[in-house]
Amino acid sequence: MSVLSRREVLTGAAIMAVVSSAPSLAAAPKAGKQAPGFYRYLVGDLELTTVNDGVSRMPITDSFVLNASKDRVNAALDALFMERDFYAGPYNPLLINTGKKLVLIDTGTGPAGLAASKGLNGLLLQNLAAAGVDRNDIDAVVLTHYHGDHINGLLGPDGAPAFPNAEVLAPAPEHNFWTDEGELSRTKNPRVVAGFENVRKVLTPDIRKRLRTYEWDKEVLPGITAVATPGHTPGHTSLIAASGKDTIYIQGDVTHAPFLFARHPEWHFFLDIDPVAAEATRRKVYDMLAADRMRVQGFHYPFPAQGHVEKRGNGYVEHIVGWNPRL
C-alpha cells in the first residue's frame, strides 16, 4: 500500500498524468455560494427549524476571555483545527411551528449585520425564505435577551418590523433592565452602555406596540416555558419546548460557542455582563442537561445547533446531532 503524504502530493512526486479519453463538455460554472442554512427536526408534535443567521468573525485578544490569555484560547482553537486569532461564533435563530402558531426564537444581527459583515451574518431573512417561510406568517418572536445579535433582526431592511404580524415577547427582567435609565446611569462598562443605545434604536415605537413581557417559570406560549438563566445578561432567559414526552432545552447564550465555552465553563467571556453569575448558571444548566441527557439547542452552537452535552472532567463536551435526511 502506498500513502502519499501531503508534501508528496504538493510537490507532485509520484504523480504521472493519465490521458483522459472522455468527451469534453462545456465547463460548468461554479456556484460561488453556500447552500441555504436551515435544518428541521421534531420535538413531539412540534416542527422545529434551525435557521442559520451566519457566523461572527471577532478578533481574539487577551480580553476576549477575561481570565484566559489569547494564547490559551488559540491553543483551544488549534486543538479543534479551527482558525487561530478569530472567533467564528455561529448565530442560529430557531423557528417552532406548534401546529397553531409559528414562533421565532431570537432574530440574528439583522440587515445592519448583513451589511457590516458583508454577508457573513444577518442571513436570517434569506434563509427563512429558502426554508419556504413567509415572514408575514410569523405569529410571535420570543427573545431570550437583548444583545444585538438576538434583537437586531426585529427590524427589516426598511427599518419597519421584519415580522409585521408577530407579537414580540421579551423576558420581563431583561426588558426592565435595558429600558431603565437608572441602570444605564449606574453602568460603567462602555460595552453595556452601547447595548443600552442599541436597545433604544431597535425598540422603535412600532416594535414597542407589539411587545409584551413574559415571566420566568411560566409558559410563554403553549408548550414553551421560560426559565431564568441570568448572568450573560441580567434577565437572560432560556426556554424549554415540550410536546408529549419530548423536550428541548433552548439555551440562548448560557454558553457562547460550546467548542470554547462549554468545554471551558470557567472561562469568563467578555460579553457576559456578570461573568461569575454566568458561570454559575452555566454549570447548573449543563449539569442538568448532562444528567438528564436532555437535548439542547444553542443559539451559538454550530449549525444545525442541536445536540447533547456530556460532562467531562471540569467541563462539558457538546455532541451535535448528525444530519437526518427525514423528519
Added chain:
Amino acid sequence: MSVLSRREVLTGAAIMAVVSSAPSLAAAPKAGKQAPGFYRYLVGDLELTTVNDGVSRMPITDSFVLNASKDRVNAALDALFMERDFYAGPYNPLLINTGKKLVLIDTGTGPAGLAASKGLNGLLLQNLAAAGVDRNDIDAVVLTHYHGDHINGLLGPDGAPAFPNAEVLAPAPEHNFWTDEGELSRTKNPRVVAGFENVRKVLTPDIRKRLRTYEWDKEVLPGITAVATPGHTPGHTSLIAASGKDTIYIQGDVTHAPFLFARHPEWHFFLDIDPVAAEATRRKVYDMLAADRMRVQGFHYPFPAQGHVEKRGNGYVEHIVGWNPRL
C-alpha cells in the same frame, strides 16, 4: 435562578399559562420534510460540494463488528447520545468543480436504495438538483470502490446511466477483482458473492462503454490523485484533490462512520472484506492525517462530511468542520 428539570417540565409543575393578546393568524402548514442536503467549500481553486445521499439504518448485531460485541457498540452509541441497536451510517458523495470539469466521486445507493429505504437514502439525484446541478453536465464519475452504496447510483430510475455524459473511472485493481470469475469462484463469504452479483447488475453494457480504469499513485484527472487504501475491498482507493497549496484527502471507506470506526480503529467492521488489512490501512492513513493536520472528506462522515482527525490514545477523534455561510 430556577432551573426546571426535565421531569418538572413534563409534569407541568411550576407552569402557569399566560394569556396571549396577539391576533391569531391562520396556522402555517408544517413543512414535513428536511432541507436539501448539500454543502460547498473550496480547496484552492476547486469548488467542492458534499451532496448527501441520506443515511443507512442497519440493525446492530454481535456480528456488526467482528471483534466487538453488540453491547460494546451500543455503549459507544450511548456515549455519543445516538440511538442504540441501529447504525445510522451517513452517505456523502462529493462533487468537484475543477473549473474545467464537473467530477462526482461515488454515487450513493441509487433509485433502488431510495425505494428500499423509503426515502432514507438514495437521495443524491434530488440533492444534486437542489444544488442546481444538472446531472447531464457531469463529466466524470470517479469510484473509490465497488460496494453498492458507492456504485448503485450510476444507474438512474429507468436503468439507464444516471450521468449520461460522464466517463466512469474505476480503480483498476477494484475493477479487476469484481469482474474476475476466478475470484468469485474462490469466495466463500456470501456477502461478497452478493457484491459480485450487484456489480454484474450495475455494470450494464451502457456503463461498461463509459468505463475506464485508473491506476494507483497516478492522477485520475488533473488535480485528483489516486492512492491505494486496500482492505475494505481489495482495490479500495482514496483520492487526494489538490489546488495551489491546499489539499483534501477523500478517504472513501478507510473508516466507515468515524464516530465508531475512527475512534475504534481496531474494530473489524463486517463490511471490511479483509479486516486486518483494513485496520492497517486505517492506522497508516489516520496517523498521516493527524500528523499532517490534513483535511479529510469521508463518504460515511456525518454531513457535511469534511473535517480533521486528532490522534487520541489508541484511536482517533474526528472534528467535523462548522457550517460556513460563505465560501
